[in-house]
Amino acid sequence: MIFNNISEAEKDPILGLTEEFKNDLNSKKVNLSVGVYQDDKGNTPTLPSVTEAEKEILNQNISKTYKPIDGDKEFTEKSIQLVAGEDLFSEINNTSFGLNTPGGTGALRLASDFLFQFSSKSKVWISNPSWPNHKPIFEASGFKVDIYPYFNNESNSIDFESLTSTIKKIPKGDVLVMHGCCHNPTGEDLKAEQWDEVSDIAKSNNLLVICDFAYQGLADGLDDDANGVRKMIRNLDNLIICTSYSKNFGLYSERVGCLIYNSKNESNCAPVLSHMKKTARSNYSNPPAHGSEIVKFILSHNSLRDKWKEDLNNMRDRIKNMRKLLVKELKNKGCSKDFSFIERQKGMFSYTGLSKDQVNELKKNNSIYIVNSGRINIAGLTTTNVEYVANAIKDVI
Structure with a gap:
């Protein structure tokens, strides 16, 4: 049978890291790999506009056909x-x-x-x-x-x-x-x-x-x-x-x-x-x-659309603020590399320029999970972990 000769496939380069992260017992662990927005508490909440829309949809009893x-x-x-x-x-x-x-x-x-x-x-x-x-x-x-x-x-x-x-x-x-x-x-x-x-x-x-x-x-x-x-x-x-x-x-x-x-x-x-x-x-x-x-x-619905835009603005503003804060912390730590370009970049991700060896070192020593390319999810940073992350990055540079 063909099933007897199948070897395991390689883990997904992003989702595979999330599996490792979940099994990591370090209380300071940080997941900057998967592309999911997180709030400053590290949660991925349902947007208030989405919650309100779901309640209205439920009341309509829409068919599941x-x-x-x-x-x-x-x-x-x-x-x-x-x-x-x-x-x-x-x-x-x-x-x-x-x-x-x-x-x-x-x-x-x-x-x-x-x-x-x-x-x-x-x-x-x-x-x-x-x-x-x-x-x-x-x-x-x-x-x-x-x-x-x-x-x-x-x-x-x-x-x-x-x-x-x-x-x-x-x-x-x-x-x-x-x-x-x-x-x-x-x-x-x-x-x-x-x-x-x-x-x-x-x-x-x-x-x-x-x-x-x-x-x-x-x-x-x-x-x-x-x-x-x-x-x-x-x-x-x-x-x-x-x-x-x-x-x-x-x-x-x-x-x-x-x-x-x-x-x-x-x-x-x-x-x-x-x-x-x-x-x-x-x-x-x-x-x-x-x-x-x-x-x-x-x-x-205009009222809900406006609330969604506000939700979106809040997410975007938090991401921009975390960019600024990470750059500030890296500079304050005396990091030998200039990371000011991170503040210029757009959206959830930043291409840090960290090497594969540096990425592995961050995971091994600090339980900070980053994909091998050096891409980090800025939305995974919080005001409570950004200093820890900046200090760890400084140490591997």
């Missing part, structure tokens, strides 16, 4: 509106559609499986570095995956010249994966004029862009964070956007995402949607409903 393959129409429309903004949404209403998916990962996998059916010889290009799950997702569909330069470890900034010179050479018809905001793992985002240039290159080279947009609202705000994505909507002939509501709504376990497709050619929409639905049917059949009902309800 299957949703359509592409999900609730009102939810997908609200998702497109959130990404595009009201003005742009009115322009693309007839040239775009959405599918409710099991999280942002589900949206990416659906896009990947769909594209491989029609463009199996294309290659997928992801940033170096990128979210560790990007490569396995596209490879699982059958794609070959390559990388384009993104981050300069010496300057701790985007290597835009190398980025653009590489994507100019990508063969026509290949797939380019971009991070919409809060680049994971670096926290370094493109400037407005850089988005323009990348968009122009993608259009002239006939590249299909997939925009992974998992953190809208956690960098500078809902509209500011969407500027790059909106530029691509306006400029590109075809665009796939994969959104997630795990972070900005705190709906991690509900698995709420949306795949959005926009085309300059309205006649593309019906056949593309039909094949995406066919692909989804053989994958997960239809999406989970509870999380999307929450998102739809909040985005449909």
